Amino acid sequence: MTEPVFAAHIMLATLSGAMIILFGAFYAFFFAWSRLKNSASHALLAYASYAVFAVFTLVLARALHLSGHWHILIGLILLGYWLAPYGVWRLCVSTHAHEKTQATTRTRQTRNYKFH
Amino acid sequence: MNKSPWWASESFWRKTAVWVTAGMLVVLIFLTFDTVKKITAGSQRVPPYSVINKRIYYRLNPKRGFMEPIIGDDAPLFGTRLDEVEAEKLVSSGKMTIQAKNCMNCHTLLGNGAYYAPDLTKAWLDQGWGSELVREQMMVRFLMDPKTNGRGYGTMRRMPNLNITEKEARGIVAFLKWMASIDTNGFPHNFKTIPQEGDQ
Amino acid sequence: MKYSKTDYSTLSPGKKLAVKYFVVAIILFGAQLLFGAIAGAQYLHPGLFYNTLDFNVVRMVHINAMVVWMLYGFIGSVYWLIEDEAQTELVGYTLGNLAFWILTLAVTVVVAVYLLVQIGPGNQLSLWLINEGREYIEAPRWADIGIVICMLIFFYNVSATFMKGRWTGIAGVLVLDLVALAGLYLAGMFYTPNISIDQYWWWVIHLWIEATWEVLVGCIMAWALMHLLGTPRRIVQTWLYIEVALMFGPGILGLGHHYFWIGTPEYWLTIGGFFSALEPIPLVAMVVHAVYDAGKHDFKNRNHPAMAWLIAHAFGNFFGAGVWGFMHTLPQINLYTHGTQWSASHGHLAFFGAYASINIAMWYIAVQKLRGDVPFDSRLPHAWRWKWALALLNIGVLGMTLALLVSGYEQSFIERAIEGSTWAGYFKAQTAKWFVQGMWWRQFFGYATIAGYLLLVWDLATIGKTVSQPASGADKLPAHQPAVSR
Numbered sequence: 163m164t165e166p167v168f169a170a171h172i173m174l175a176t177l178s179g180a181m182i183i184l185f186g187a188f189y190a191f192f193f194a195w196s197r198l199k200n201s202a203s204h205a206l207l208a209y210a211s212y213a214v215f216a217v218f219t220l221v222l223a224r225a226l227h228l229s230g231h232w233h234i235l236i237g238l239i240l241l242g243y244w245l246a247p248y249g250v251w252r253l254c255v256s257t258h259a260h261e262k263t264q265a266t267t268r269t270r271q272t273r274n275y276k277f278h
Numbered sequence: 279m280n281k282s283p284w285w286a287s288e289s290f291w292r293k294t295a296v297w298v299t300a301g302m303l304v305v306l307i308f309l310t311f312d313t314v315k316k317i318t319a320g321s322q323r324v325p326p327y328s329v330i331n332k333r334i335y336y337r338l339n340p341k342r343g344f345m346e347p348i349i350g351d352d353a354p355l356f357g358t359r360l361d362e363v364e365a366e367k368l369v370s371s372g373k374m375t376i377q378a379k380n381c382m383n384c385h386t387l388l389g390n391g392a393y394y395a396p397d398l399t400k401a402w403l404d405q406g407w408g409s410e411l412v413r414e415q416m417m418v419r420f421l422m423d424p425k426t427n428g429r430g431y432g433t434m435r436r437m438p439n440l441n442i443t444e445k446e447a448r449g450i451v452a453f454l455k456w457m458a459s460i461d462t463n464g465f466p467h468n469f470k471t472i473p474q475e476g477d478q
Numbered sequence: 479m480k481y482s483k484t485d486y487s488t489l490s491p492g493k494k495l496a497v498k499y500f501v502v503a504i505i506l507f508g509a510q511l512l513f514g515a516i517a518g519a520q521y522l523h524p525g526l527f528y529n530t531l532d533f534n535v536v537r538m539v540h541i542n543a544m545v546v547w548m549l550y551g552f553i554g555s556v557y558w559l560i561e562d563e564a565q566t567e568l569v570g571y572t573l574g575n576l577a578f579w580i581l582t583l584a585v586t587v588v589v590a591v592y593l594l595v596q597i598g599p600g601n602q603l604s605l606w607l608i609n610e611g612r613e614y615i616e617a618p619r620w621a622d623i624g625i626v627i628c629m630l631i632f633f634y635n636v637s638a639t640f641m642k643g644r645w646t647g648i649a650g651v652l653v654l655d656l657v658a659l660a661g662l663y664l665a666g667m668f669y670t671p672n673i674s675i676d677q678y679w680w681w682v683i684h685l686w687i688e689a690t691w692e693v694l695v696g697c698i699m700a701w702a703l704m705h706l707l708g709t710p711r712r713i714v715q716t717w718l719y720i721e722v723a724l725m726f727g728p729g730i731l732g733l734g735h736h737y738f739w740i741g742t743p744e745y746w747l748t749i750g751g752f753f754s755a756l757e758p759i760p761l762v763a764m765v766v767h768a769v770y771d772a773g774k775h776d777f778k779n780r781n782h783p784a785m786a787w788l789i790a791h792a793f794g795n796f797f798g799a800g801v802w803g804f805m806h807t808l809p810q811i812n813l814y815t816h817g818t819q820w821s822a823s824h825g826h827l828a829f830f831g832a833y834a835s836i837n838i839a840m841w842y843i844a845v846q847k848l849r850g851d852v853p854f855d856s857r858l859p860h861a862w863r864w865k866w867a868l869a870l871l872n873i874g875v876l877g878m879t880l881a882l883l884v885s886g887y888e889q890s891f892i893e894r895a896i897e898g899s900t901w902a903g904y905f906k907a908q909t910a911k912w913f914v915q916g917m918w919w920r921q922f923f924g925y926a927t928i929a930g931y932l933l934l935v936w937d938l939a940t941i942g943k944t945v946s947q948p949a950s951g952a953d954k955l956p957a958h959q960p961a962v963s964r
């Protein structure tokens with residue numbers, strides 16, 4: 163199961179842990195912003211944040227010597243943080259649908275706008 | 279008035295919230311039954327209280343990749359063999375004392391508690407007691423009068439006098455010995471034990 | 479222009495009770511900080527109060543005062559919002575008032591016994607009368623029973639009021655959550671010599687703070703958003719359910735992160751690691767929602783301090799629970815950080831960020847009503863007070879958190895990784911240069927926090943007093959419009 167971390171990796175592991183959540187949030191933030199403003203430059207920032215996030219996730223996996231089924235967790239983290247903002251955005255748009263009609267038109271726009 | 283799709287509706291999420299919560303709780307309850315069975319005193323992971331009649335080692339298990347307690351041959355605590363009922367009584371009096379004296383608001387037990395004083399998980403096996411020959415007596419004496427017998431290892435931090443009687447102190451030592459025999463998945467990691475008779 | 483200030487006697491019964499709970503909460507908050515400062519000072523000057531008021535007693539009062547003041551704050555918040563939500567008067571004011579006094583008397587006696595008697599001989603009587611010696615639930619058994627009785631009265635009051643008035647989505651979540659809250663507390667009341675079983679149940683605390691409290695806060699937040707920003711009920715309630723699903727999905731089994739090293743089977747390493755690593759996902763996902771809302775609404779509101787504290791809550795929850803929680807939640811790293819100042823670092827930011835902040839927001843909402851609904855916005859005189867209180871409290875706690883992080887890192891590295899967690903290793907870490915430095919900085923930022931608290935109390939006592947403006951109506955902002963169901 164848990165192969166003990168080399169002492170020297172404690173700092174690296176915890177630091178990358180913090181960076182994962184931080185950049186996961188940056189990604190979510192810029193993702194939402196780019197949709198809201200329909201802005202490509204923010205989409206780019208979102209991509210970049212996700213890339214940093216992904217790198218730190220891999221660093222964490224290395225620093226902790228994750229092996230076996232723990233690889234699945236890394237996969238789940240990479241996937242979960244990637245997809246969650248999509249889901250939450252769609253929920254935002256749909257749950258607020260009747261609030262302002264604008265919201266729906268905006269979704270249609272953003273749909274056309276390719277984020278993938 | 280546009281209707282929101284079913285997956286964004288209030289009623290869908292109400293049901294989802296209920297089902298997710300209920301589902302997870304059921305899993306947790308199932309796991310709790312299994313775990314409690316496996317950590318009842320007398321199980322593989324948590325030995326019977328009469329383990330205080332035996333020698334306890336803490337050694338690396340290369341297969342599991344971490345240290346685990348090993349129960350050795352006879353080494354009755356305070357030189358007296360106790361049966362299971364007597365042993366439980368003694369350990370329990372120690373646990374009760376540990377609660378009544380509020381030890382956990384300075385120390386950690388199994389790593390839980392406060393961080394003002396050392397972890398007690400494997401205190402029984404600590405090098406600080408010098409040798410197995412004097413350990414039991416040293417522990418009792420320390421508990422009864424920590425002001426005189428304590429060592430702060432260069433800090434000014436000392437355990438206060440908690441009016442622990444000799445009977446209570448013996449109970450605490452029994453509790454600590456029993457606790458050292460619990461399989462804690464390798465925590466604390468790489469613990470350096472007192473030289474133990476019969477160790478290589 | 480003259481208008482009549484709302485004074486206490488004209489408040490509705492529920493709001494009257496709420497104010498009482500808030501006042502005790504504020505006092506206990508002060509006690510928490512005072513005893514925290516003493517405990518911190520004892521790290522630096524171990525001789526302080528040695529054998530008269532030892533660290534274990536001080537720390538017990540510190541953490542108990544916190545748990546209790548937050549509960550008072552939550553109870554008060556629920557009493558504050560329940561009449562708006564149920565659209566009827568509180569059913570049992572007299573009973574609720576009685577429960578308040580019993581509870582407050584019990585808390586006073588418990589604290590007095592903590593301080594004056596402190597410890598007892600190792601028998602059941604000590605656990606029944608003095609303290610139970612289990613972290614966070616130290617209250618002696620007699621007090622446990624009293625607390626549960628008061629909680630039951632509270633529970634009756636809440637559900638009966640909803641039943642008589644209007645049963646809403648928020649009401650449903652709230653009532654179920656209160657059942658879980660009391661049930662968990664009851665489950666913690668037992669004695670066993672088996673430390674593994676003891677610690678297994680002790681972590682019902684996890685289900686309190688990472689599940690039931692989060693949901694309670696979700697309910698309060700839902701109401702506050704309707705109240706402050708006029709967000710429609712349907713939206714707020716849908717999101718409350720979404721939040722419950724996202725929190726409880728990983729949060730319930732995330733409990734496993736407390737079952738790595740207490741004798742429990744190895745499968746908890748996987749369960750705890752997996753589920754608690756996913757726990758921050760909802761926190762991160764909520765960023766999307768926040769951005770969405772910020773883009774759609776202008777956050778115009780008449781209570782700036784309350785709004786600021788709600789925003790502080792969102793950030794505090796994200797950093798304290800999300801970032802700091804995730805950092806040490808995988809078993810591979812927790813093996814080193816478990817039982818060190820790491821836990822203290824995380825605990826400070828998470829509790830303050832998630833729960834202290836939202837309580838303070840509610841106090842500002844309440845105090846606005848008490849001052850006759852005058853606007854607490856840019857026209858507010860002496861606004862520097864609430865702004866500096868906000869800044870000092872947040873900087874203070876964040877500073878303590880970072881200082882404890884430095885100490886925690888040093889401790890896990892020296893004591894756990896290098897020295898193998900022996901007693902000598904423990905003290906080697908405690909005397910390490912950076913560890914000691916961290917402890918000094920913690921103390922410094924602790925004093926900043928206390929300064930912020932004093933300013934907060936001053937501000938709450940005086941804010942808006944000199945403003946004389948017509949009560950709402952002049953400005954057509956959604957301030958306290960009754961939350962009507964649609």
Ligand code: HEM
Nearest residue numbers: 687735754757799803804806807816817821825828829832
């Ligand atoms: C607002 C929510 C939270 C609060 C108030 C909170 C508070 C605390 C406190 C006070 C402790 C220390 C217990 C002690 O030893 O005295 C603790 C432990 C812990 N928390 Fe949290 N927490 C929260 C959320 C989280 C989350 C979301 C995670 C994971 C992502 C997390 C991970 C942990 C872990 C792993 C420990 C165990 C530390 C150890 O003993 O090794 N917490 N929490």
Ligand SMILES: [Fe+2]
Nearest residue numbers: 684688733735
């Ligand atoms: Fe937890």
